[in-house]
Amino acid sequence: MKRCPECRRDYYDDTLLYCLEDGIALVQGSVPVPVSDTDEPATAILHETSAPAEAQTRAQIHTTEQTAILSTGAEAEPQTTLNDSTEKRSFSARRTKPLAAVVVAIAILVGGFFGYRYFSASGSKQINSIAVMPFENRNSDADTDYLSDGLAESVIFRLTQIPDLRVSPTSSVMRYKGKETDVAEIASELGVDAVMTGRLTKRGDNLNITVELVDARTNKSLWGEQYERKLSELLTTQREIVTEIVGKLQIKLSGESEQKLAKKYTDNNEAYQLYLRGQHHLARRSKEDLEKAIDFYQQAIKLDPNFALAYVGMSYAYSSGSGNAFLPFSYEEGISRAKNAAVRAGEIDPNLAEAHTAMGTAFRLEWKWPEAEVALKKALEIDPNNARAHYFYGLFLQSTGRTGDAVREIKMAVDLEPMSLIMQANLAGAYLFDRQSELGLDQAKKTFDLDPTFISGRFWLVYAYCANKKYVEAIELIEKGPGDETNQRLLSRFRGYAYAKSGRRSEAEAVISEYSSDRAYDGANAAIVYGALGEKDKAFAALEKGFARKEDMGRMRVDPLFDDLRDDPRFKDLLRRMNLPE
Template sequence: DSVFRYKGRETDAKLVGRQLGVRSIFKARLTQRGDTLDISAELIDVQNDTHIWGQQYNRKLTDIFALQDEIVKEITATLRLRLTGEAEKRLAKRYTANPEAYQDYLKGRYWWNKRTKEGLNKGIEYLQQAVAKDPTYALAYDGLADCYSLLAYYGFVDSKEGYPRAREAALKALEIDDSLAEAHTSLVFVKTFYDWDWAGAERESQRAIELNPRYATAHQWYGDALIQMGRLQEAIAEEKRAVELDPFSLVINRDLGDALYLARQYDQAIEQYRRTLELDPNFITVHGGLGAAYLHKSLYKEGIAEFEKELAISPHSAYALAGLGYANAVTGRRAEAQKLLDQLNQLSKQEYVPAVFRAQIYAGLGEKDQAFEWLEKSYEDRSIANLAEIKVDPQFDPLRSDPRFQDLLRRMNLPQ
């Protein structure tokens, strides 16, 4: 994700190296003519802007995987690197021999990273094409798992529809290759946000990190699981490690902001959200997170403005409507909050709307009975953990002293 942002741009090697915190960068230009690839590749030392290695290739598209091996061997020979047996195996491993399936996989992951309803559905289309072309392509099944999970997490589909599909795809990936860190990580997400199996989520996280310590999403989603459990300092450490591994990932930067916000480190959270918005001012849910941090610092005007920006970016988003509704509720604008509740109710007649979003607004209004009514519905539809960390989220503070809240945590298997 960090490297993909430079795709198609003219870049300065020194600047890129400094931004990524690396000593050398690999640059390549690829031109496809029919089934033929022309590739110009070079390795540059960014400290002194010198050329370490370079080569040009003309290959058939079907030879792309063999070419990858050839380039790796030439670079390691040039640098006189001595790779461990484990590193050699990882570099040599090929998840598919079908170049078209590989391209579909890359396109699927690209759209998955958008985190929008359209992007996730587009990702599923490409990933389904990938597994149709290669039914043994474990990474493509794993990509499907992550798309299905995020459709449910963001409230685009019913949790009871999205997460079981995600689990099935992740288990299929592990059936093909049980050493796939990505697939163990995908199970972490399902166990966290749907099963509420905290021990299972931690076990799968540790296995994923053991298999690939440099897989940023494994640290990110382990952090997300730790947040739900209330282990906030451990969560922040995992999210920071994920940012170190993938410093330009929008969603990983956002999740670090979320962890800081939920730990009530509001100034640090605001700084992190702003840093994320510098990368992309329109990335979903970041303005909402920033707005919530402002509200809890009693910066009400700034908070509402950020939620309004979130809604402007995603005008039909239940998350954005609920966030602005909550902001209006806690700042005493009850009529505006009620209008947004009405909009959510109307939207729910056309598409799935997670019950937890309405609970959020009622909590802001101080209407406890209605808040608990909708929390109970969100417990039943398994949406209660989606975009809501009920154990630690300050938005639910008005409900914490009520015995019904502690009973809810108990039924979610959360420590009280």
């Protein structure tokens, strides 16, 4: 038997871990319930059952009471010798009356309790989905954001290891950061049953972390806790929070799920904090942030050489930085480093889906198509609900000409992470590469409207205008965009292409001239503009430069902006040398 130390209620179901009344953890042990205490608990339990339950319980009590009285009566009049006095028999009968009352009271308590357990359980609904909100940074200090954001992201990552629990991804919950939003509203927008909120305050090396888990369907608090911990205990605290959530949601875990949930990616708390800092900067993706991210990942790995997640983060930082020419070495060198980091993560943890996704991405950028497909399929085999794996597999399928399958995969990624702007933007690209031009334009407009400041959203909307031959709209959108170097570099291909298709030849040629002085010279981009101008020899000369540098040219196989070059035999030859199907 177990007992709640708070309300002193006893439970006879040894599988229960927490009190049904106040959520306090039950303790093992049997403590006799005083007779004087039985009336109130019994009454409370009976009042909480449904009407049919009350009728059934009363019937059981009535039968039990009659049985108890008959049984007691038989025991109250045993065979006695002839010299027993009538007084003794009367005293014995009087003594059995309190005993019968005790038996009846216990029967009421036990019957009512199990009636309550049965009908309460049958009427409750299992929580199947949860959103973990970004922790509120009470310091109002940007330098502490890596802790508040990283703690939430770590909890989300852990909970996603539970197959039957749908967890809103980080990309979906981050838009609520810094906003005061009602829990019911959040649950409705994200389509979840429960919401966990938290606050974090850092004072020196001390952390104050407050968390609350709410059933959004009833607005009832399921659990709340306040942790006063040292910064060095952050890793342990994160694991404790996850364990409490799983317990409060009463999730039944398989042996495999328990192992995944209990898995330790690092035991080094300092390495864990450095990893969180790296993740924080990786999400920003500016030149300075990517350089900082790589530095933090390297520091984390130095402290824990077997920290697979840090290698995964570093792989993505190298891939992103190389693609945007942010890093102080060649594109080919950056992709090679990305691949090596991902491969090392897979060696450390072969069952880490993120490692195989990063590996597949690096192999794709190296034009190693079979290896890329094997790695990405392995990631999806390990974690079929991994949105990033579906997303990068979709990009791979585009390069190999399977555009219909690519649309399917990227749509699955968007379904899993509906608030991911990068996935929403690339869904527009998937439609465009599949020659569904109008759908691509509609999707690009939708993404752009979600956040007009998001550069990839602007990129794909300009692209969609070009693919739909709306060159005036494309030029206007480019000119209204941010004027910084990174944004203009990303949009320059479309600016030159739209100028060329609009008959503005000199302006198109001026755009191409910018490439010659740019360290991030992109042969594929120049080729698109040359092709639109009818300068095929110059276009293929530019493509050969891109080929020599192993640029990210895989999607030219299906890119509509290369249609001006597609019928030239040199185009097919280039695809063959890139090991792509014609």
